[in-house]
Amino acid sequence: xxxxxxxxxxxxxxxxxxxxxxxxxxxxxxxxxxxxxxxxxxxxxxxxxxxxxxxxxxxxxxxxxxxxxxxxxxxxxxxxxxxxxxxxxxxxxxxxxxxxxxxxxxxxxxxxxxxxxxxxx
Amino acid sequence: xxxxxxxxxxxxxxxxxxxxxxxxxxxxxxxxxxxxxxxxxxxxxxxxxxxxxxxxxxxxxxxxxxxxxxxxxxxxxxxxxxxxxxxxxxxxxxxxxxxxxxxxxxx
Numbered sequence: 001x002x003x004x005x006x007x008x009x010x011x012x013x014x015x016x017x018x019x020x021x022x023x024x025x026x027x028x029x030x031x032x033x034x035x036x037x038x039x040x041x042x043x044x045x046x047x048x049x050x051x052x053x054x055x056x057x058x059x060x061x062x063x064x065x066x067x068x069x070x071x072x073x074x075x076x077x078x079x080x081x082x083x084x085x086x087x088x089x090x091x092x093x094x095x096x097x098x099x100x101x102x103x104x105x106x107x108x109x110x111x112x113x114x115x116x117x118x119x120x121x
Numbered sequence: 122x123x124x125x126x127x128x129x130x131x132x133x134x135x136x137x138x139x140x141x142x143x144x145x146x147x148x149x150x151x152x153x154x155x156x157x158x159x160x161x162x163x164x165x166x167x168x169x170x171x172x173x174x175x176x177x178x179x180x181x182x183x184x185x186x187x188x189x190x191x192x193x194x195x196x197x198x199x200x201x202x203x204x205x206x207x208x209x210x211x212x213x214x215x216x217x218x219x220x221x222x223x224x225x226x227x228x
Contacts, residue, residue, distance in 0.1 A: 044221045045160075045166065045209055045211075045219040045222075047217040047219065059217075095165055100171065105154045107154075107168065107211065108168060109177065111166055
């Protein structure tokens, strides 16, 4: 059974930095692309960033380019999202999502339960 | 960037009724790279449909997807109590954008 367990969400001040983690199990992590998807309170889903089977291929939505960095450690079956220069509008539940394949195009066939990031002074 | 727009915003129906949800893309979606997800309050999204019409593992056959190009539909043939939720479509071939969601609520 696929399991994705996010951690690292906290209350943080604007301008701060944070790293989210997603521990994966139940599948061969190295074979699948992964993504982060966020959901602001009461709002819809918003794809944030994706990574292929290695850090050589990374993708970002425009609003986080230059501030967020996605990475993966295949030896630890873990996905990360380094978030810098955080803004109030980054407040959301951040979901880790497993891609359906190792390369594009892929849909999200498994999701974690999410971790809440609150950016507020 | 491909923008996907869902309609209606809210659908009020009774258990046993048929639900028809629409998803329209601003440009043609190649290879039918369109997925549907279900999300219940306090839960993570769940994949229902991929490739516009293929049901994900374990999804009941009352859920069906159809369409191509720019117009896609999710149909729930007979609503069960557990089907009242928010549904999102997603274009995953290029921009990976989600629609804004359709809430299916009990009438």
